[in-house]
Amino acid sequence: MINFKELFKVENQNKTINIFKEQINNLSKEEFTKYSNFIDKDGNTLLHHALNNKCFSLADFFFKNKIGTNIINNSGQEVLHTISNGSILKHTVES
DSSP states (O other), X not given: OOOHHHHTOGGGHHHHHHXXXXXXXXXXXXXXXXXXXXXXXXXXXXXXXXXXTTOHHHHHHHHHTTSSTTOOOTTSOOHHHHHTSHHHHHHHHHO
16 A cells, blocks of 8 residues: 555655656556556545645656546546646746
8 A cells, every 4th residue: 555645745755756767667568557547545646646745846757657647536626626726836837
């Protein structure tokens, strides 16, 4: 089971990006698809979690690698809905 509290701490995001970079290079296409489409019990993807926890560098990495994109969670939120939150939108526009 993934420990989301540790994985998505802002101070851990560079370490997490490096772990994912290493793992992605070693994954088969089937394994990569499994990670890309991972959803938790609430329907949130890794990208949802990164954005909700303000791990913007990690979210950018997931987005560029198409991990968790275009998936609607159980609350009916797609990643774009999450990005529209004030502070996230401000960060996205400014970066």
